[in-house]
Amino acid sequence: MSDAVVPHRSEEGAQAPPGAGWFRRALDSDIFYSFRRSKMTMAAAIVTLLFFLLAIFAPLLSAQNPFDPAQLQLMNSRIPPLWTADGQSPFLLGTDEQGRDVFSAILYGLRVSLAVGVAGVVFAGALGIALGLIAGYFGGAIDSLIMRIADVQLTFPAILIALLVNGVAKSLLGNRLDETSTLGVLVIAIGLSFWVQYARTVRGSVMVEKNRDYVAAAQLIGLPAPTIMLRHVLPNTMGPILVIATINLALAIITEATLSFLGAGMPDTMPSLGTLIRIGNNYLFAGEWWIVAFPGIALAGLILSINLLGDWLRDALNPKLR
Amino acid sequence: MLAFTLRRALQAIGVMIAVGVISFAMFRFAGDPVSQIVSIDTSAAERASIRQSLGLDDPVLVQFGRYFINAAQFKFGVSYQFRLPVADLLKERLPATLELAVCATILAMVFGILMGVYSALRRDTVLAKLFQAVSLVGISLPTFLIGILLIYLFAVTLGWLPSFGRGQVVKLGWWTTGLLTLSGLKALILPSITLGLFQMTLIMRLVRAEMLEVLRTDYIRFARARGLTTRAIHFGHALKNTLVPVITVAGLQFGSVIAFSIITETVFQWPGMGLLFVQAVQNVDIPIMAAYLLMVSLIFVTINLVVDILYTVVDPRLRATVSRAS
């Protein structure tokens, strides 16, 4: 049975550089075909890309730097959006109570949200993949220890774990916690909340792959274990990991936003979308709806488009699941 | 059967010990137990003697044992913020959280199952597609945004429902309930919807997927070949087989609902354990955080255990494999 299955990357295959040929193959593939067929997915991809571009080029696109107190003027505070009767240029989406342009704040907040989300997913992925490889490859006591921890952790919602990590970090760091280190704490909190799925997936495929002939052959010619795992076993798990990462990116952004909304995330001095929503929420009763509405719409749109992308990716890579 | 239950119970105890270790580590190392008791002007010598009397110089294992015995008697220390025993604070907040969680779960189950069954049986109708779209939005909208949206609509704009608090509550012994007054019930509506919406979309998607799966099975085909009515096939055979895994998941989700109530309680200033916990995180009130972790874990583990046992009661196949294995 097993000798009939040719691993898609043998020793020689691993050296083939992913160059132009790879790109051509990608264009011909079923995945790209299904991508072009789904208008919804196309739209989601474009919107996601747009959000990333807005975040990257935020300083060029915004009317002011919302983090620079010198650029904020109190006389500009609480201006409604431009298209309403009291709107004022250049404040497209109005301003908040400090005279901060809501549109600029959203662009910068988007930066923070995306940075934390992406970094959190990368950290969670790295941690989960490493632990999964170790558990699957070595098995035995290490395996059961890691997987037990995973089992226990999986019963708890990520937000609870993230809040706990956050609380403990605050307690340990105390006053030394500035904007940058808060960012780091959030990334770690999110990473520690989401590693389990990667670990389980990777472990599962390692268990399958490690008994294959080509792994035995690699062992025979004396390749060290880490090399075998990274070069031969890991590439086979990339599809599912990509799906998990995409869906987790949405979850990570939600988690960060929720933490910030709860006042356990980014501070007012370097707000993410969640922080902006928390601040804006205080002005909802006064009728200043735009301070909370636009960051909320931005956040919802971002998550929705990433989720759509993730759904499509999951279906495209796994035809068995509708 | 007994062996299975026993094994699961042992696993549950294992989880609780693990959580206990984490909780103890937080309590002991992230927080400073001495500062619970002393004020700023306490001298170093006094602090040392308090350390001594609290046993903080004992070996860590001894301290852990003591912490564990105390925790088992619901003695979680004193809150930094409130200067009150954590156990009392939690007990006071517990009814609010449980009432909210139960209401949200019932809401989620009823509507989730109805919508899921409908969209599985009438897959190509407009309404089914609408449900699918709503479920995607429900999963994509963060809970707090839904809460804000509902407040803006029903409290700020329409003024129909209160935007915060529990309304009037009635005392039944140490339990306080908002279910017996009109203002209490009105106050419960928006938070329950907010908290239940995510679970509802989850249950709806699960019911739909499971039901479609079941409808493809051989025994459904055979039931049709036997000439049973569509109603008997859909609502007798298919639904029962669908609901077994769904009820398991929904049961397990109850723990998550309690944890997620952290967010809902913050949005609606609902005086439950979740709000207490968030305030503890904001104010670095380690004893409350450690105790909350223990409490929620206990609820989780208990629910898991109950669901596991219930599952074997509902599904005769599992009952068989379980008794054969033991």
Add this chain to the structure above:
Amino acid sequence: MTQPVLSVRDLEVEFVTRRAVLHAINGVSFDIAKGEVLGVVGESGAGKSVTGLAVIGLIDPPGRISAGQIELSGMRIDHLPPEEIRRIRGKRIGMIFQDPLTSLNPLYRIGDQIIETIRTHTNLGESAARKRAIDLLAEVGIPAPEKRIDGYPHEFSGGMRQRVVIALAICAEPELIIADEPTTALDVSVQAQIIALIKRLGRDHGTAVMLVTHDMGVIAETCDRVAVMYSGRIAEIGPVQDVVRNPLHPYAKGLMGAIPTLAGEDKRLVQIPGSMPRLSAIPPGCPFNPRCAFVFDRCRVERPEPVKHGTQAVACHLFAPATESAA
């Protein structure tokens, strides 16, 4: 001639897919008389099971009956409204599926499943239906039926479960039983018992039986007549001893060659080279022509229609009246 229980004429079933319309059944005609067992044999994908499902009205979209007619005791039953064909299923036609392990709902006691079926099709009350269920279980050879009736499917072995499935199929005294590979999923030792049971029930109740199988041994032992199917058509049909001893169609010859006999030990088992074409790539003319040892030009262009040849009917140009038999 008395009226046959089942009469199928020029039946066509097609599946509409995104790429093409696939013809799963392509002009199939046969009759089954009261008390007769018709074996339907062929490779997987030949259309045996689809024929059975078409008769009982269980072809689901994207599949549909596109032509032909099906009569049950003279009453036309294809294209009946869903509710009416539902009343016939289980009452006048009983069906037995291949896998007894998955045919029963695991969450219901077998008694409840039988009683439910009886009460759907008769006016019996709960207790009368239960009594009848016990009788049925006894009839299909379940020991201690009054006790086993409250068992769950997983408490029965594969063979016992297939007996339960049979009890379910006959619980309303149907005129016709369609058994779709009823023994394939069972142990060899149990197979013979189940076949014997189906045969006995057919004889005792005068039920017509359509026995779908790919096991020529089962056919030879059980059936009165046999239809050999290939690529959605009947290649040859006739009394079982004639078709087995003297198969006419080259495909049937190959199939009969595939029955090992004790007598002819020196003869090699004949293998048919190649495999049946996929539904999307049925060749023009006779669908068997690429694999046929006797193929000639006409086979590649013209589709052979079944012609009478003694007791048998065969769809092959070798036996067409217009042509002298060649090569």
